[in-house]
Amino acid sequence: MNLTPNMRTILVAILEEMRRLEAVGDRPSPGMDWDWWRGLWRERREYEEFGVPHDLARWLGHAPTPSESAVFSRTLRNMEDLDLLARISRWGGRRTTHVRLSVEGRTAAEHLLAEDRQAEASNLPIDWSQVKLPLIELPPEAEGGET
Numbered sequence: 001m002n003l004t005p006n007m008r009t010i011l012v013a014i015l016e017e018m019r020r021l022e023a024v025g026d027r028p029s030p031g032m033d034w035d036w037w038r039g040l041w042r043e044r045r046e047y048e049e050f051g052v053p054h055d056l057a058r059w060l061g062h063a064p065t066p067s068e069s070a071v072f073s074r075t076l077r078n079m080e081d082l083d084l085l086a087r088i089s090r091w092g093g094r095r096t097t098h099v100r101l102s103v104e105g106r107t108a109a110e111h112l113l114a115e116d117r118q119a120e121a122s123n124l125p126i127d128w129s130q131v132k133l134p135l136i137e138l139p140p141e142a143e144g145g146e147t
Contacts, residue, residue, distance in 0.1 A: 001082070001108065006075040008112055011084065013059035014052050014101055015109035021047040050088050051100030084108060 003011070024044040028037035046053070056064045056072055064072065076096065079085050084105035090097040101109060 003108065003112075004075065006072060007079055007084070010059060010072070010075060010079065011101070011105060011109035012112050012116065014085070014099060015106065015113060017052045017055075017058075018047070018101065018106075021052070046098075050090055051086070051098040053098055054087075054096050079105070 021040075021044045024037075024040045026041075028034060043053075056069060060068070073096075076085070076087055076099065080087050083102050085102060086100045087096040088098040088100060089095055
């Protein structure tokens with residue numbers, strides 16, 4: 001399947017949000033602020049019922065321009081036509097309030113995330129202190145420094 005860059009962005013962002021919400025426990029971990037945990041727990045319950053909240057600003061990392069909003073709205077419709085996700089309106093109107101990945105969408109998102117992590121790992125700087133290079137013997141004429 002050929003995914004556009006916008007589709008890739010949406011799939012990865014939704015999967016990361018799903019993982020964040022699925023990791024919220026039924027009880028706060030020791031030392032966690034109860035009010036903060038209660039807010040996370042409510043988000044998780046909403047996710048379980050409706051899916052991931054439609055939050056383009058969070059997915060992009062910045063407030064979308066009007067043209068970006070239009071482009072990503074169209075992209076979501078196309079992704080729904082490809083059965084990668086379902087757009088959900090919490091209150092029954094036309095406006096999308098939540099999205100839920102299909103099985104195919106989650107598989108594609110996990111594949112994209114694995115590709116991204118592999119690319120990041122290959123771009124890590126080399127720790128030369130851990131690299132063991134073989135010693136090279138120089139010819140006798142090179143040791144003297146004279147030519």
